[in-house]
Amino acid sequence: GAGVSQSPSNKVTEKGKDVELRCDPISGHTALYWYRQRLGQGLEFLIYFQGNSAPDKSGLPSDRFSAERTGESVSTLTIQRTQQEDSAVYLCASSFGPGWEQYFGPGTRLTVT
Amino acid sequence: DQQVKQNSPSLSVQEGRISILNCDYTNSMFDYFLWYKKYPAEGPTFLISISSIKDKNEDGRFTVFLNKSAKHLSLHIVPSQPGDSAVYFCAATPTYSGGGADGLTFGKGTHLIIQP
Numbered sequence: 050g051a052g053v054s055q056s057p058s059n060k061v062t063e064k065g066k067d068v069e070l071r072c073d074p075i076s077g078h079t080a081l082y083w084y085r086q087r088l089g090q091g092l093e094f095l096i097y098f099q100g101n102s103a104p105d106k107s108g109l110p111s112d113r114f115s116a117e118r119t120g121e122s123v124s125t126l127t128i129q130r131t132q133q134e135d136s137a138v139y140l141c142a143s144s145f146g147p148g149w150e151q152y153f154g155p156g157t158r159l160t161v162t
Numbered sequence: 163d164q165q166v167k168q169n170s171p172s173l174s175v176q177e178g179r180i181s182i183l184n185c186d187y188t189n190s191m192f193d194y195f196l197w198y199k200k201y202p203a204e205g206p207t208f209l210i211s212i213s214s215i216k217d218k219n220e221d222g223r224f225t226v227f228l229n230k231s232a233k234h235l236s237l238h239i240v241p242s243q244p245g246d247s248a249v250y251f252c253a254a255t256p257t258y259s260g261g262g263a264d265g266l267t268f269g270k271g272t273h274l275i276i277q278p
Contacts, residue, residue: 053205084268091166092206092251092268140205150196151266153205 051075053154055141061160062131070126070157074143081118082144082151083126085137092140098124099146131161165189166254168269176277181239183272185252188233192254196266197226197237200249209250210237239274247276 054073062068074081083095094108098118109115113131118124128135138158142151167186175181183197193214198206212219212226212235219226225238239246253266 082266084266089270091164091168091270092253092266094266094268142205150208150211153198153207155203155205 053141053143053152055139055154055157057157058155059158059160061162064133064161065130067127067129068131068159070128070139070159072124072126072141072143072154074122074124074141075152078143078145078152079121080144080146080149080151081124082142083116083124084140084142086140086156087134087137095126095139128159131159133161135159136161163188164269165192166252166267166269168250168252168272170272171270172273172275174275174277175242177244178241181237181242181246181274181276183237183239183250183252183274185235185237185269186233187235187254189254189256189267190233191256192267194255195226195228195235196253196255197224198251198253198268200251200271206251242274242276244276244278247274249273 056071079100081098084092086092096116097105113129116126138156140153140156142153144151165188196211197209199209200206210221210224210226212228217228223239228235249271251271252269255266
């Protein structure tokens with residue numbers, strides 16, 4: 050079966066523009082997570098979706114960041130008015146549910162110039 | 163304030179020898195710990211986990227040890243193989259199997275290099 054997929058794999062954007070990153074989780078996984086990894090840093094938790102519950106947004110660094118998920122499928126992470134410090138690899142993961150092992154996608158490398 | 167620390171950015175080990183990767187944590191609420199392995203241009207892949215009710219978990223060449231009193235865990239790989247060369251991330255969460263909704267807290271990773 051297919052793993053977690055993310056698109057685009059690479060995105061270069063100018064400072065101030067909006068970007069949208071997409072994640073397709075593994076079918077049947079109810080939990081979906083977004084993380085980012087900035088250069089030289091560990092993975093930083095951003096947001097968590099579980100089924101139809103309200104998402105846990107506690108990791109979002111600012112109100113420029115938002116995410117949506119359609120049911121238990123595709124999720125999009127939107128960054129408005131991008132800044133250079135937003136440059137990072139954005140990783141999506143899914144799992145059967147909270148506490149289960151998370152399976153990661155390959156990530157989207159975002160570069161803000 | 164880093165809650166999960168991997169103090170060695172890199173580690174070089176000879177093929178066939180034991181690789182020991184260390185991880186320290188500060189949050190006493192963490193009760194489930196995981197190791198992920200990451201190759202360049204790929205997402206992390208789950209390797210092995212341990213819950214706080216155990217002090218050791220073994221899976222083939224990989225063993226994770228947990229010392230709760232010291233808030234320390236380690237990953238042992240024996241014997242080390244060239245394909246083990248990757249970045250290893252330690253992760254922790256205060257929830258386990260049906261618990262809450264927290265994302266994982268990751269360390270910065272240790273780049274393991276297996277030398278032939």
